[in-house]
Every structure is written in C-alpha cells, then in structure tokens.
Amino acid sequence: MLAIPWYFTGIIKSEGLFGKIFFVVTAISLLWGVYAGTLIDRYNRKHLFLWMNSAGFTMLAGVTLWGFTHGQLGWLPVAMAFGTTVFIYNIHFPNLYAFAQEITPRADYGRVTSLLEIQGQLTFATAGAFAAILLKGVNHHINIFSFEMAVPFAFRAWKIYEIFAIDATTYLIAFAIIYRIKSLPLTNKVVDTSPLRERMKTGFSFLRKHQIIFLFGVSSLLVFLTIIVCGLYVNPMYVSNYLHQNGDVYAFSDMAFSLGALLAGIVTNRLFSNKSSVRGVIILSVLAGIMYSVMAGNKVLLIFFVAQFIIGICNAAVRIQRVTYLFHHIPNRIIGRTNSIFFMLNVLMRLCLIGLFGLPFFHNGENIVYAMPVMAAICLLGAILLMVNYSKLMKAPVAE
Numbered sequence: 001m002l003a004i005p006w007y008f009t010g011i012i013k014s015e016g017l018f019g020k021i022f023f024v025v026t027a028i029s030l031l032w033g034v035y036a037g038t039l040i041d042r043y044n045r046k047h048l049f050l051w052m053n054s055a056g057f058t059m060l061a062g063v064t065l066w067g068f069t070h071g072q073l074g075w076l077p078v079a080m081a082f083g084t085t086v087f088i089y090n091i092h093f094p095n096l097y098a099f100a101q102e103i104t105p106r107a108d109y110g111r112v113t114s115l116l117e118i119q120g121q122l123t124f125a126t127a128g129a130f131a132a133i134l135l136k137g138v139n140h141h142i143n144i145f146s147f148e149m150a151v152p153f154a155f156r157a158w159k160i161y162e163i164f165a166i167d168a169t170t171y172l173i174a175f176a177i178i179y180r181i182k183s184l185p186l187t188n189k190v191v192d193t194s195p196l197r198e199r200m201k202t203g204f205s206f207l208r209k210h211q212i213i214f215l216f217g218v219s220s221l222l223v224f225l226t227i228i229v230c231g232l233y234v235n236p237m238y239v240s241n242y243l244h245q246n247g248d249v250y251a252f253s254d255m256a257f258s259l260g261a262l263l264a265g266i267v268t269n270r271l272f273s274n275k276s277s278v279r280g281v282i283i284l285s286v287l288a289g290i291m292y293s294v295m296a297g298n299k300v301l302l303i304f305f306v307a308q309f310i311i312g313i314c315n316a317a318v319r320i321q322r323v324t325y326l327f328h329h330i331p332n333r334i335i336g337r338t339n340s341i342f343f344m345l346n347v348l349m350r351l352c353l354i355g356l357f358g359l360p361f362f363h364n365g366e367n368i369v370y371a372m373p374v375m376a377a378i379c380l381l382g383a384i385l386l387m388v389n390y391s392k393l394m395k396a397p398v399a400e
Contacts, residue, residue, distance in 0.1 A: 001232070002131040002254055003163045004082045006247045008075070009236035017075065019358035022233055025083040026354060029090050030347045036091040037203065037340020041333065045099040049178045052088050052095075057171035059084040060164050067161025081164060094339045097323055101332050103183045109327045113320045117265035121258045121316060128255030134158040135247035144252065203337030206330070212392045213329050215385065217342040220281045220322040222382035223288050225346055226375040227315050229353045231257070234375075237368040243299060256305045260312025268317040277321040278393045282383045284321075288314035289379035296372035329396050 008018035039048060063081045067073045096116065104112045133142065137157035142149055207214040230238075231254065239250040271280070291307040291314070298304060330338050353374070362368050386393065 001082075001085055002128065002251050003135060003160050004078055005232050005236040006135055006250055007078055007160050010240050010247050010250070012075065014075065015237055015363050016358065016360075019233065019354060021079045021082065023351065023354045023358060025079075025086050026347055026350050028083070029086055030344060030351070032087055033090045033343040033347060034340050037094060037336040037338075037343070039091065040095050040098050040336030040340075045095050045102065046178065046181060046183070048091065048095050049099075050175060052091055053171045053175040053178065056084065056088050057168050057175070060168035060171065064161050064164045064168055067159065067164065072159075073161050078160060090343065094336060094343070097327075097339070098332065098335050099183075101327050101335060102185045106328070110320070110324045113323045113327075114265050114268055117268075117316050117320055118262060121261035121265055121312075125255050125258035125262055128251050128258055131163075131251040131254070133248070134163055135251055142248070203334055203341050206334055207338060207341060210329070210396065212389060212396050213326075215389055216278070216393055216396075217322075217326065217338070218345055219382045219385040220285075220318060220325075221342055221346045222349075222378050223285050223315055223318045225349055225353070226288070226292070226378050227311070229350060229357070230371075230375060233354060234357060234368060234371045237363070238295075238371070241363075242366045242369045243301065243304065245301070249301065253305060253308045256308040257312035257315075260309035260314075261316030262312075264313040264316035265320065268320045271317075277325040278386060278390060280321040281318050281325075282386045282390075284314040284318045285379045285383035285386070288318075289376040289383070292372045292376035292379065296369055296376070 005018065008014050008021075060081060063073065063077045066077055097113075100112055100116060101109070135157060137155055138151060139154045140151060142151055207217075235253060236250055239245050239253065243249065268280070288311050291311045295304060295307050298307070326335070326339075356362075356374070357368075357371050362371060
C-alpha cells in the first residue's frame with residue numbers, strides 16, 4: 001500500500017488516474033463497510049480473519065502471477081490489488097477491535113488497545129523501511145530521514161509485482177497464525193439473525209439514543225480521516241511535486257509516521273487515563289493540526305520527517321483513546337454495527353476530500369501544498385466539537 005500510490009504518482013505519473021481509482025474504491029467501500037459491520041456482529045470473528053486472509057492471498061497471488069508471466073503490470077491489475085486491500089482493511093480493523101473487546105476484561109481495555117497499536121505500528125515501520133529500499137533500489141548509499149549513509153551492498157529497484165509476491169506470502173503466514181489462536185469470549189454473544197436492514201437499524205437506534213457517543217465517534221475520527229487521505233493520496237504528490245523527492249522519501253515518511261505511532265502505543269496509557277480519553281483526543285487533534293500547518297510552509301526534509309513522526313504519535317494516541325472510550329460506552333453485541341456507521345460517515349467525508357484534491361488545480365506545479373491547511377482545519381474542527389461538548393462526554397452512560 002506504499003508501493004501502489006507511488007507507482008501511480010512517481011513512476012507512471014498518473015496522479016489524476018489514481019485519484020479516480022481512489023474515489024471509486026472509496027465509494028464502493030461505503031456500501032461494503034456498512035455490510036462488514038453486520039458480518040462482524042453476526043459471525044465468528046476468528047473465521048472472518050481467515051476468510052479475509054484467504055481472499056487477500058488469492059487476489060495478490062493472481063496479480064503476481066500475471067506480472068511474472070507478462071513481465072509487467074498495467075494500471076488495472078494494480079488498481080484491483082489496491083481495491084481488494086482497501087476492502088480487507090475495512091473489515092480487518094473493526095473486526096480486530098471487536099474481537100479484542102470480546103476476549104478482554106474491562107479493566108485491561110486501555111492496555112490491550114495500546115499493545116495492538118504497538119504491534120501494528122512496529123509492523124508498519126518495518127514495512128516502511130523495506131518499501132523505501134525496494135521502491136528505489138540501493139547503489140551502496142541510502143538516504144535515511146535526510147541523512148546519507150553508505151551500505152556494503154547494491155541492488156535494483158523492485159518491480160511492483162515482485163513486491164506483491166511478498167505481500168501474498170504474508171497473507172498465508174497470517175492465516176497460519178490466526179488458525180492456531182484459541183480464545184474464550186468473556187461475554188455471551190447474542191447473534192442477531194434478523195435481515196440486514198433490521199440489524200443496521202439496531203446500530204442507528206443505539207446512536208440516536210446516545211447522541212453524545214455518536215458525536216464523539218465522528219469527531220474523534222477526523223484525525224484518521226486526514227491520515228487516510230494524506231497517506232494514500234496527498235503525500236505521494238506532496239513528496240513528488242512539492243518536495244521534488246523520490247519514492248524512498250515517501251516510504252521513509254511513512255516509517256517516521258509509524259515510529260511515532262509506535263512511541264504513542266508505549267506511552268499513551270501512561271499519559272492519559274481512561275477518564276481522560278476525551279481530553280487526550282482534544283490535545284492530540286490540535287497538535288496534529290499544528291503539524292499539518294508546519295508542512296504547509298516547509299521544504300526542509302528533516303522538518304517533514306519530524307512532522308510525520310508527530311502526526312504518527314497523534315493518530316495512534318487518538319485511536320487508542322477513542323477505542324478505549326467506545327469499548328467502555330458501547331456494548332460488544334453491537335460494536336460492529338456502530339463502528340460501521342462511524343465508518344460510513346468517515347467515508348463520505350473522505351469522498352469529499354478525494355474529490356476536492358482530485359481537481360486539476362492541486363496537480364499543477366506545487367499546488368498540492370494547499371491540501372495541508374485543509375487537513376489542519378479538519379483536525380482543529382474535531383478538537384473544537386469535543387471541547388464544546390466535554391462535560392456531556394464525561395457523563396455518557398457506561399455500556400453494560
């Protein structure tokens with residue numbers, strides 16, 4: 001997912017085409033995300049993990065085989081791999097948190113969400129480092145966070161289908177690990193076998209009854225909204241068109257982001273208790289907005305990496321605080337459906353941003369930099385909404 005945006009932006013120079021692909025995939029995932037939430041609440045969550053890893057392997061293995069057979073990949077197979085991975089993301093992460101809530105004692109919610117973040121971001125940071133090397137290749141020198149380092153080896157940049165081959169293998173490894181997991185649910189899961197429409201109404205009814213939880217769920221997702229649009233669409237153009245750098249800088253920026261998120265996973269629960277989740281989200285949303293503002297007027301690579309590092313801290317810490325708060329206030333039996341509603345609204349906002357940044361104005365010269373003040377404003381809006389409703393959020397009813 002680092003290679004694909006750079007393939008369109010830095011290799012075949014088709015930012016506009018990728019914008020259209022991203023828009024279509026996001027629009028389709030709007031419907032898929034709603035349905036995915038009902039699957040999470042109805043079916044065995046471990047089995048869902050196994051099915052999604054099987055689907056990911058099948059798609060990427062097929063695209064990889066096509067690439068090796070023909071010696072190249074056109075944009076359509078790459079777009080198919082991108083779409084499949086996005087759809088897997090849309091069920092993987094909600095399913096992961098629902099599964100974690102299902103098997104975790106209430107007193108350990110904060111610790112477990114932090115551990116999930118640490119594990120996930122360590123994986124992302126490692127992937128970022130490998131992507132930086134594979135996307136550009138190495139000729140006895142490598143630029144790490146704007147510092148040039150000599151290395152005793154050299155190799156060419158990898159083709160995108162060669163990177164896909166590694167990705168396909170990781171799905172098999174994940175399947176083998178998850179298959180062996182044994183767990184004991186701590187709650188009695190009441191399976192809702194009613195029609196899809198009725199199951200969705202249950203999630204809407206809960207949030208309509210608890211509107212303050214709905215406000216928190218939407219407002220606390222605004223930082224994540226900017227992360228998705230920036231990471232997959234804006235940042236590749238920002239690096240290529242504004243900073244005038246190569247794919248290794250883009251990949252290392254993601255690594256800096258992930259290292260920041262890794263640090264957040266370690267320290268967040270030490271800095272913010274369960275009772276200060278809302279305050280933590282407010283502070284971190286403001287800090288993320290400041291970092292986007294810094295990126296709007298900066299061309300120094302080191303500052304860019306530092307900003308990405310801090311935004312990574314903000315995103316992961318907000319996610320930990322957000323998930324912990326929702327675990328405490330939403331029953332496990334409907335967590336999938338309520339999360340799918342938050343996801344649906346987030347996707348609608350994502351479509352608006354993709355449509356905005358897909359305009360030709362942002363693809364001309366260095367104009368992509370004007371996307372950064374928009375990101376800053378979105379983060380600050382989330383913080384303001386939470387500040388205005390702070391007292392109500394602190395009095396929200398706890399889930400049974």
